Amino acid sequence: MRALHELRAAHVAVGGTGPGRRTATQQLNHAYAVLVMGQFQGFCRDLHSEAADALSRAVQPSELASVFRVSLTTARALDRGNPTAGTIGSDFGRFGVQFWPEVYEHDSRNGGRRAKLDALGHWRNAIAHQDFTASVVTGRSLNRDTVESWFGACHGLAQSFDIVVGDQIRRLIGRQPW
Amino acid sequence: MARNGSQRRVFRPGDAVLVRFGVDRVPATVLEDRGLLGVGGRRIYRVRVTFEEPLDFEAPEEDVAPGPRRPAAA
Numbered sequence: 001m002r003a004l005h006e007l008r009a010a011h012v013a014v015g016g017t018g019p020g021r022r023t024a025t026q027q028l029n030h031a032y033a034v035l036v037m038g039q040f041q042g043f044c045r046d047l048h049s050e051a052a053d054a055l056s057r058a059v060q061p062s063e064l065a066s067v068f069r070v071s072l073t074t075a076r077a078l079d080r081g082n083p084t085a086g087t088i089g090s091d092f093g094r095f096g097v098q099f100w101p102e103v104y105e106h107d108s109r110n111g112g113r114r115a116k117l118d119a120l121g122h123w124r125n126a127i128a129h130q131d132f133t134a135s136v137v138t139g140r141s142l143n144r145d146t147v148e149s150w151f152g153a154c155h156g157l158a159q160s161f162d163i164v165v166g167d168q169i170r171r172l173i174g175r176q177p178w
Numbered sequence: 179m180a181r182n183g184s185q186r187r188v189f190r191p192g193d194a195v196l197v198r199f200g201v202d203r204v205p206a207t208v209l210e211d212r213g214l215l216g217v218g219g220r221r222i223y224r225v226r227v228t229f230e231e232p233l234d235f236e237a238p239e240e241d242v243a244p245g246p247r248r249p250a251a252a
Contacts, residue, residue: 074235
């Protein structure tokens with residue numbers, strides 16, 4: 001989170017109206033978008049790890065718990081790739097929940113937030129691979145307001161994810177996990 | 179999510195360890211210290227066990243023990 005604030009401060013610091021400013025702010029916006037995606041991926045991974053531990057801890061005997069834990073945390077898509085809607089849904093689906101329908105039900109704004117997450121994912125890939133030929137990004141520049149709206153969407157999704165996953169673990173183990 | 183606990187880190191990425199795997203403890207390598215994400219703030223490690231293919235998964239610190247030391251270089 002601190003890194004995001006520092007990048008916002010850097011954006012403000014690149015002042016003036018000179019010809020180099022637009023290029024500089026565009027690079028900052030690219031970095032900002034990649035950082036938002038990275039932070040959101042970290043949140044999703046941590047939430048998954050925490051839920052997997054809470055769930056497997058409730059399994060007895062401990063030998064069975066270790067087998068259970070392996071199945072929950074191996075080959076997790078969030079460890080390898082972007083937190084797309086698909087990877088999020090499949091990884092959290094291991095907890096026996098239809099993840100996105102529950103997320104939509106929790107907050108009606110989450111459909112729009114998911115669309116923003118998709119857009120962020122397209123831009124993140126374009127920036128990371130320096131390939132701007134995809135139709136959703138080609139010929140477009142990225143401004144700070146857009147990145148901040150993605151950040152807000154990720155923040156809102158994170159709050160819903162935390163509640164949806166926590167509720168599902170509670171239903172499974174019979175107590176609030178966090 | 180909840181956060182608490184302040185246990186010091188015992189293992190670092192690259193350390194050879196033994197990790198509980200069903201009824202056995204098997205050799206593994208620490209890939210990542212995931213931090214104090216576990217129940218009650220217990221530390222979680224991401225480890226790799228190599229059978230025919232590598233198998234990466236997470237384990238709480240209580241399931242991880244020091245592995246056999248490598249022989250010192252001559």
